[in-house]
Amino acid sequence: MAENLLDALKRIVVEFDIDNAEATARRAIEQGVNPLKAAQSLTEGIRLVGDRFGTGELFLPDLVCASEVVKNALPVITSEIEKQGKTLKSLGKVVIGTVFGDIHSIGKSMVATLLFASGFEIVDLGINVKGEEFLKAVKEYNPDIVAMSALLTTTIMEQKNVIDGLEKENLRSKVKVIVGGSPINQEFAESIGADGYGSTAPEGVRVVKSLLGIK
């Protein structure tokens, strides 16, 4: 029975079953499923979806809907984990956002979803994120990675402003910074002092892993 519910949690993700997400998680917890294993099932599901997105077999709405399933199912499970005094292991923590002046969310959300699928903990600051909000989040969450997106040539320099801010506040050495977005390239990333750049969302995940020495 418990095994079936773990399968069910994985299945709702790969079948994009948003409507049954929360109910399935609740049922698993009510029936005494190990919440750490339950979380692992969701992660396995979204990793499968992420892989199939990377190969072109699945598309953006699939990826985002699968992550929506996890978003709906996870709170019930994490609160049980906390209740049992356990902690959910992650590969690392990422603070991510689209920089100030820029309201383009899709690329940023793709990277966040794929990082989440790969086992990272994500703090998504959203769009139009001011420099001081990035700095505040770094202080508050103590992340391993700060990831910034910009789609407009008029906003890409905002990525540099955030990096300069990290320097000023002596936070720069505590985090790795990655940047992305249509007008960005490797050369630009280096010129503003970023640690990494990915031209696509799957490449962003590879860059994060390599910066943190994860194979």
Add this chain to the structure above:
Amino acid sequence: MRRGFRRNFEPIKVLSDSQIEAIHTATLDVLEKTGVKFESEKALKLLEKNGCVVDYDERVARIPGFLVEECIRKTPSSFTVRARNPKNDLRIGGNTLYFMSSAGARYTDVETGEVRQATQEENDHGVLISDALETVDLFPSYTPYFEIEGVPPVMLCPMSLASRIRFTSKASRGAQATDTFIFETQLAQAVGQGLLGNCEAAAPLSYPEDAINAAFEYTKAGFPIYIAAGSVMGGTAPVTVAGATISNNAELLAVVVLIQLMRPGTGICGNDFVTPMDMESGSFLFGSLGVNLHQMAFNQLWTQVYKIPTVNTGSAFSNSKLIDYQSGYEKTHTAMASALSGANVIVLHGGVTAELAYNPILSIINDDVANIIGRTVEGFEVNDETMAIELIEAVGPVPGTFLNKTHTRVNWKKEYFVPKVADRLSYPEWLQQGKKSTIDRAKERMEEIIATHRPDPVTAQQDRDIEKILEDARNHYRKRGLL
């Protein structure tokens, strides 16, 4: 039966009711007063017996209006073309849109635009590639190349049909060159398929003997007939769209009469292949304004008034020598005007350099174009699911998004057409993947088709029958001193 595309909205009308009346009555007037020349005693006798006034010296039949209108009524509004594999049968007419491959005399080099004779293998590959293309429903006569290295001109048509039988199980049109229709009918019958017969006028207002003999042979076999009168506006037709519409109409309706007298109820599709003349060089202006307007008037008149299915050939070629912007836009705007005005068959894939050349890479690009045009005339569904009223309310203003909704995930695939070769990569991906052009991508698809696609096979017996019929054709042409 191939589905093709179904037009789900009324075709565009370029003519008012009174303009239609004016063109129709003027056409009847031309047929009654001027008449049409038929280079066939047998045809003239048949016409005379049925009420036409025939001048045997001039070989001209003057056709009374009542007979024309009677024969229009006898022509069915749709008909079937049987393919070698019944799943590829066509029902031409009504609100169905099919695409026919184009063709060209020679093979064109994609990079240089230089043309040369195609080999038999290139011809076979050309057919094989179109067999794999979703939107090629029908093959014309002598496709894709009008010339094949080492094949004597008189044997080109039968050899070309043999290649089409072996490398595709889709439907084909027969040819009308000297006696080829005898052997093409036999070839089709040997593999249990039909043909779309062929009868093409020589504008202005004349039918050569071969065309009439072909119509007799193909109707005897019970095949439907594709009729055409390729004229050039300012040369073999008036330079004005209205005038060329009347002369083309007279040419085609004259042979509608003849075919219905040969075998009443024979399915007919009228092809519009009228192009303005280039007043600098005298050549045809494919993909030009006059082609669009002429075809739109023709489609309105034939599909809506006469209820006879139409074929449009204006998008078959481009004057561009290259697979480039010009061949792209000329073919696309012409084919789109045809589709929106109600054409039943559009000739599109692969032809460039006027009629001089063909390249399968262009056919592969045109496959995407045909899909988009076909899907356009199918329109879109308006119902509770597609209107998404509750969803719009639920998502609300920013930061609401539709991307994470099941409605998006489920419906985008139904609503979108994803082209196979168009470059839609992001700029960095495009750089990383070697800056490939659409032509590069089409070339890759072509190589994959050649390596992996296999047509429905003919049996060993059918293959022997094909060889025997081709040998009979060679003997026949030798006896006639043509080979």
